[in-house]
Amino acid sequence: MRFDLDRLPTDPVLLQKMLREMAEVMELERAELGAAKQTVKAQGLTIEKLEHRLARLLRVQFGRSSEKMDIAQLRLMFEEVDAPEPANDDAPAASKAKPTRKAGTRAPIPAHIPRQTTQHLPEPCDCGGNETVICEDVTEVLDYVPACFRVLRHVRPRVACRSCETIRQAPAIDLPLPKVMASSALLAHLIVSRFVDHQPWHRQSVILRRQGVEIDRDVMGRWSRKLAWLMAPLGERLLSYILEAPKIHGDETPVTLLQGEDGSHTAYFWVYLRDCRSSGDMSPPAVAFRFTTGRGGKHPAAHLAGYRGYLQADGYAGYNALYHDPKTKAPRGVTEVGCWAHARRKFTDILEKNPSPVAAEAVVRISELFAIERDIKGAPPDERRRVRQQLARPKLAALRPWLETQMQGLSSDSTLAKACRYPLNRWAAMARYCDDGLLEISNNLVENALRGVALGRRNWMFVGSTKGGDASALFYSLAETCRLNGVEPEAWFTDVIERIGNHPINRIDELLPWNWQAAKAILNLEQAA
Numbered sequence: 001m002r003f004d005l006d007r008l009p010t011d012p013v014l015l016q017k018m019l020r021e022m023a024e025v026m027e028l029e030r031a032e033l034g035a036a037k038q039t040v041k042a043q044g045l046t047i048e049k050l051e052h053r054l055a056r057l058l059r060v061q062f063g064r065s066s067e068k069m070d071i072a073q074l075r076l077m078f079e080e081v082d083a084p085e086p087a088n089d090d091a092p093a094a095s096k097a098k099p100t101r102k103a104g105t106r107a108p109i110p111a112h113i114p115r116q117t118t119q120h121l122p123e124p125c126d127c128g129g130n131e132t133v134i135c136e137d138v139t140e141v142l143d144y145v146p147a148c149f150r151v152l153r154h155v156r157p158r159v160a161c162r163s164c165e166t167i168r169q170a171p172a173i174d175l176p177l178p179k180v181m182a183s184s185a186l187l188a189h190l191i192v193s194r195f196v197d198h199q200p201w202h203r204q205s206v207i208l209r210r211q212g213v214e215i216d217r218d219v220m221g222r223w224s225r226k227l228a229w230l231m232a233p234l235g236e237r238l239l240s241y242i243l244e245a246p247k248i249h250g251d252e253t254p255v256t257l258l259q260g261e262d263g264s265h266t267a268y269f270w271v272y273l274r275d276c277r278s279s280g281d282m283s284p285p286a287v288a289f290r291f292t293t294g295r296g297g298k299h300p301a302a303h304l305a306g307y308r309g310y311l312q313a314d315g316y317a318g319y320n321a322l323y324h325d326p327k328t329k330a331p332r333g334v335t336e337v338g339c340w341a342h343a344r345r346k347f348t349d350i351l352e353k354n355p356s357p358v359a360a361e362a363v364v365r366i367s368e369l370f371a372i373e374r375d376i377k378g379a380p381p382d383e384r385r386r387v388r389q390q391l392a393r394p395k396l397a398a399l400r401p402w403l404e405t406q407m408q409g410l411s412s413d414s415t416l417a418k419a420c421r422y423p424l425n426r427w428a429a430m431a432r433y434c435d436d437g438l439l440e441i442s443n444n445l446v447e448n449a450l451r452g453v454a455l456g457r458r459n460w461m462f463v464g465s466t467k468g469g470d471a472s473a474l475f476y477s478l479a480e481t482c483r484l485n486g487v488e489p490e491a492w493f494t495d496v497i498e499r500i501g502n503h504p505i506n507r508i509d510e511l512l513p514w515n516w517q518a519a520k521a522i523l524n525l526e527q528a529a
Contacts, residue, residue, distance in 0.1 A: 188493035195475040200460040228471035235474040239288040242274040247310040249273040249446035256462040267293045273446040280380045284514035285484040287449045289476045291469035297321045312337040338430035341442035346419035373441045381437030388434040487513040
């Protein structure tokens, strides 16, 4: 509303009316301005969330998977922080010995590979004199012999005795799978190609067809499900062995499940890991996968029924029923342990999008905690606890009020506020690793065990049925346990598939990967005797 100051009315009543109208207009404009500011703020938060989500998706699709940060660059954001050297729990120790092979030189061909020697003699000397070899030069060239198929013909002649008129014949051979004309070596090769080398059934069928062998992908799937039924006791024994540990790691990952005419929906692989080697306990590591069609808390509760000990997992609410009774809040014997890698990841995701000094300082502070862990990896639990109490506890005591202070100036819906809230809301679980040297600072061990699934689902894309999901969970359990124990998976599967049908159930532990080699050596000695 505009007024001509030179022509204002002299009537006081009229002036008061004009002032009231002007005040009403200003109040309306103020309200509109406030509403516009709130809209802009909400839109800004929405844009920030979408940019953050887009940055995460781009990093997953095209970026690196490592969370290592350049601490020197972070120093430029805030010079007041005394940043340490780059620290990551997966980084190699600085004190590791330098490699013996000089950079740029050719690696020698492994000695265990068979050699075929071809001798190349020069032409005889023209003078016809006696010749002798004074030395020789050897050139080794790595060769490849393509895989080939063969047919094992088991011939059982019927023999008749002319004296007593009886007919005798050797009993039929035991096939790994009844009515399946495939040897244990072929079955093991298909399983390892699918669950270790991530080759889908369709791709394997195409590869075999090039060699003149027709095995349809549906046939491979049926064979794998029958084989999973045969080897199911090994999967159950793995989980029971894991639940005997005082500390286990847990996680889950989504996978697409086909439902026929109903389309597809998200199912989950749950993974539970036993690995205490970082704390000096050299008990064999093991991992067990389970497949479910949902993500509800009832699934881990069923998998870990009866377990008492530490469970290190992320902040997913589905695990809460394991820690406390939902109604009475009484503890249930499972103690939660937090993961600082998850907390750090939320800040590194922010740094992928914009150079936030707060997020950068949080990454450096958390990296200092990981640097302490790198120096005590493999030490006994008492030593790890002592070092953590001495070095990590003060840093945690300083980190908590710092995070609380940063929260005061942030919008509660901002990505940075959510990153700060993640460790604060579960602080007791996050700091619990300092009180027991058996525990780990992060859940990276179980995430490493999930890499096979993460790589595989990019190739096979989906799980065809719940039975197929259960079979996949079993084979991932066995293959990953072989990897953790340094056992060659195809040799293990070949031998175990051949023997498990007639193996006593009360001696199932002999077939576990860490017992397999010793048990096989004893069996060979018994057969030789």
